[in-house]
Amino acid sequence: MQQRLERIRAALGREGTQALWVSSPASVRYLSGFTHPEDGRMLITPTQAVLYTDSRYTVQAREDVNEGVEVVIAAPQKALEDAAPKVEGMKVAVEGTHLTVSALEKLKEAWKVQLHPSEGVVENLRLIKAEDEVEGVRAAQDLADRVFAAVRPQIKAGAREVDVAIALEQGLRQAGATSAFDVIVASGVRGALPHGTASDKVIEDGDLVTVDFGANLNGYNSDMTRTVAVGQPSDELKRIYNAVLEAEEAAVQAIKPGMKAGDLDAVARDILEGHGLGEAFAHSLGHGVGLVVHEGPRLSKGSEDVLKPGMVITIEPGAYVEGLGGVRIEDLVLVTEDGYEVLSHSPKEQV
Numbered sequence: 001m002q003q004r005l006e007r008i009r010a011a012l013g014r015e016g017t018q019a020l021w022v023s024s025p026a027s028v029r030y031l032s033g034f035t036h037p038e039d040g041r042m043l044i045t046p047t048q049a050v051l052y053t054d055s056r057y058t059v060q061a062r063e064d065v066n067e068g069v070e071v072v073i074a075a076p077q078k079a080l081e082d083a084a085p086k087v088e089g090m091k092v093a094v095e096g097t098h099l100t101v102s103a104l105e106k107l108k109e110a111w112k113v114q115l116h117p118s119e120g121v122v123e124n125l126r127l128i129k130a131e132d133e134v135e136g137v138r139a140a141q142d143l144a145d146r147v148f149a150a151v152r153p154q155i156k157a158g159a160r161e162v163d164v165a166i167a168l169e170q171g172l173r174q175a176g177a178t179s180a181f182d183v184i185v186a187s188g189v190r191g192a193l194p195h196g197t198a199s200d201k202v203i204e205d206g207d208l209v210t211v212d213f214g215a216n217l218n219g220y221n222s223d224m225t226r227t228v229a230v231g232q233p234s235d236e237l238k239r240i241y242n243a244v245l246e247a248e249e250a251a252v253q254a255i256k257p258g259m260k261a262g263d264l265d266a267v268a269r270d271i272l273e274g275h276g277l278g279e280a281f282a283h284s285l286g287h288g289v290g291l292v293v294h295e296g297p298r299l300s301k302g303s304e305d306v307l308k309p310g311m312v313i314t315i316e317p318g319a320y321v322e323g324l325g326g327v328r329i330e331d332l333v334l335v336t337e338d339g340y341e342v343l344s345h346s347p348k349e350q351v
């Protein structure tokens with residue numbers, strides 16, 4: 001953990017700043033260990049790492065924080081006042097993509113120092129997971145696989161999409177996790193909605209059902225999609241399913257450290273284009289997963305992000321056809337020194 005702080009300080013030095021005000025919850029958690037980071041802020045200077053939170057967390061914060069992090073219990077305005085002398089005369093980096101305009105105004109008012117909107121100082125460090133982080137994601141995905149196996153028989157004609165979502169959420173809660181995001185259950189024509197969160201639509205015979213969900217366990221997330229066939233889908237839906245499966249498997253097998261994420265996106269996109277489904281693949285191939293469900297690297301068309309060992313990514317091509325339906329198949333994958341390891345183990349449908 002000390003190493004994380006040292007690496008942040010080195011990154012600040014490279015951009016010519018001396019301190020960092022951390023306001024994004026995932027980064028507060030990453031740097032401090034505090035388990036309620038939405039109610040925390042951090043100040044990192046050359047000699048101090050301070051977690052500011054309020055009196056609701058006096059006990060929790062002290063229990064949670066990593067060695068080398070000091071806890072200061074103070075309401076938000078008092079926290080800024082406490083930090084003011086610590087940053088005097090410094091150029092202070094703030095998280096440009098997370099700090100609200102009003103929070104920035106309050107910092108300016110309280111500190112009278114030069115503020116530098118910085119992008120990705122902590123996120124860049126979070127791209128490559130330490131071993132305990134990989135184990136955190138692996139545990140979340142293992143749990144999600146077990147819950148999916150238990151709920152799979154309930155994905156049948158006559159059930160409502162929302163019943164499937166509730167069963168998944170309940171399974172996650174009973175196993176000690178929470179849902180990483182609103183469960184997507186999109187059946188029949190609703191399959192054309194990439195973010196089709198479960199509705200009260202009844203699943204019908206012949207539907208393909210896209211189920212996309214994740215577990216959040218001890219702060220770390222998983223993310224996986226399976227498309228399930230109920231009864232006998234039409235030949236066109238089967239064709240689309242097999243095209244997406246081919247694209248997904250080819251992209252997973254192509255994962256290599258050192259490659260550009262944009263080139264991996266192209267592997268899946270070229271296959272779907274070859275099947276006349278280029279337009280139907282309406283989003284990017286995937287994203288990184290960790291303390292946040294959507295984090296770097298970006299696996300999108302033309303992405304220059306380079307895959308490195310320790311990155312945890314999704315591979316999730318899809319095809320969406322308005323009025324007909326859709327398919328998405330998604331695996332969670334760890335990039336390793338010599339290739340990859342698939343972390344999601346739920347079986348894929350053969351249609």
Ligand SMILES: CSCC[C@H](N)C(=O)N1CCC[C@H]1C(=O)O
Nearest residue numbers: 181194195212223224283293330
């Ligand atoms: C955080 S909700 C969506 C989770 C899902 N697995 C996902 O990341 N996507 C579904 C459509 C494409 C992709 C996205 O970019 O949102």
